[in-house]
Amino acid sequence: MYYFIYKTTNKINGKYYIGRHSTNKLDDGYFGSGLWVSRSNKKNLEREILLFCDSFEELLEKEKEYIKQNIDNAQCMNFNNSSVGFGSGELNPANRPEEREKRRARMKTNNPMKGKTHSEDAKEKIRQSSIILNQKRKDEGWEFPLEARLKISESRKGKKASEATKEKLSQLRKGKKPQESCTMKGKTHSEDAKEKIRQKALNRQKIECEHCHRLFSPNTYKRWHGDNCKEK
Ligand SMILES: [Zn+2]
Numbered sequence: 001m002y003y004f005i006y007k008t009t010n011k012i013n014g015k016y017y018i019g020r021h022s023t024n025k026l027d028d029g030y031f032g033s034g035l036w037v038s039r040s041n042k043k044n045l046e047r048e049i050l051l052f053c054d055s056f057e058e059l060l061e062k063e064k065e066y067i068k069q070n071i072d073n074a075q076c077m078n079f080n081n082s083s084v085g086f087g088s089g090e091l092n093p094a095n096r097p098e099e100r101e102k103r104r105a106r107m108k109t110n111n112p113m114k115g116k117t118h119s120e121d122a123k124e125k126i127r128q129s130s131i132i133l134n135q136k137r138k139d140e141g142w143e144f145p146l147e148a149r150l151k152i153s154e155s156r157k158g159k160k161a162s163e164a165t166k167e168k169l170s171q172l173r174k175g176k177k178p179q180e181s182c183t184m185k186g187k188t189h190s191e192d193a194k195e196k197i198r199q200k201a202l203n204r205q206k207i208e209c210e211h212c213h214r215l216f217s218p219n220t221y222k223r224w225h226g227d228n229c230k231e232k
């Protein structure tokens with residue numbers, strides 16, 4: 001397993017992203033999981049390894065150091081992921097309490113939507129644009145950053161869907177047979193498509209168990225490792 005800090009640079013405009021990565025394969029084509037990376041044309045991106053580390057712990061440590069050194073550089077895109085809402089903890093300016101307070105105050109006074117509601121037409125436009133964005137992300141193989149996923153799952157723990165939400169979901173399902181929604185029914189993937197699916201599975205984010213130090217997919221990690229690890 002290789003652990004390293006990398007810098008992904010856009011060759012056209014010089015903007016860059018600092019990240020950490022653990023992989024078995026050095027040339028796995030991974031450029032980072034942030035929104036800036038996923039929205040960039042991969043042809044313009046170049047990844048450079050800045051430092052190899054011996055362990056996952058060291059990697060986390062060094063990542064912080066490198067981000068601290070770069071955070072004030074205007075070309076550094078690490079915290080331009082604001083719509084994803086995650087950064088490296090307290091290093092993310094949006095996570096500092098005074099900054100949060102500032103933003104909240106600004107929203108209160110400057111919010112152009114204050115006291116108004118969107119027209120049905122505008123609502124439809126908003127819905128459509130998010131559908132298009134999601135499709136684009138899917139096409140590019142973008143995955144929601146692991147940290148953000150774990151955070152969301154943590155915040156949802158113990159919460160039950162409201163009756164209204166349940167009703168909505170059940171309405172959505174009505175009249176739809178599961179088979180009908182399957183676009184692959186009766187077809188097979190081409191060899192090329194199969195290879196793409198394999199590659200995607202290989203590049204999927206892995207999380208290291210702090211007890212047995214092996215790598216797992218997020219769902220396996222959550223169920224069988226971490227606090228639930230046999231070697232704990
Ligand atoms: Zn384990």
